[in-house]
Amino acid sequence: MKVAGCPLCDEAGGRVVLQAPRWRLVHAPEAGLPAFYRLVWQEHVKEFSQLAAAVGTRSLLLFGPTDPAIWAPQNPQVRILRSSDLTMKGIELGDVVAALEKLPCAPMCG
Numbered sequence: 001m002k003v004a005g006c007p008l009c010d011e012a013g014g015r016v017v018l019q020a021p022r023w024r025l026v027h028a029p030e031a032g033l034p035a036f037y038r039l040v041w042q043e044h045v046k047e048f049s050q051l052a053a054a055v056g057t058r059s060l061l062l063f064g065p066t067d068p069a070i071w072a073p074q075n076p077q078v079r080i081l082r083s084s085d086l087t088m089k090g091i092e093l094g095d096v097v098a099a100l101e102k103l104p105c106a107p108m109c110g
Helices: 049-054 093-101
Strands: 015-019 023-027 037-041 059-063 078-082
Touching: 059 093, 078 093
Parallel strands: 059 078
Antiparallel strands: 015 023, 023 037
16 A cells, blocks of 8 residues: 655655565665665555564554554454553553463464
C-alpha cells in the first residue's frame, strides 16, 4: 500500500543500491553522515512493528496510551497487551510472560 504524501512512498529516498520485491536499499547521505544507507520497506507501514507482522512473525506488542485499534498491525500472529490504566508502567511482567506463552508456536516449537 502506498500513501500519498509519504516521501518514501512517492520517491526512492536516495540512490537505489539494491532492490527486491518487498524492500529497497538506498544510499541516502545526510549532513555529517556521508555513508548513510536506508532500508526501505516497499509498502507503507504505520510503525516499525508492522514490518514483522507483514512477514508473519509472531509478535507481542505492548500498548500504553496509544490506541492499538489504530497502530497495531492486523495479523493473526500478533498479540496485543494493553494495561488497564493505559500506561506502559501499568503492564506487569507476569502479564507479559503469560501473553508470550500464549503466542502461536512456529512449526519448530512442537
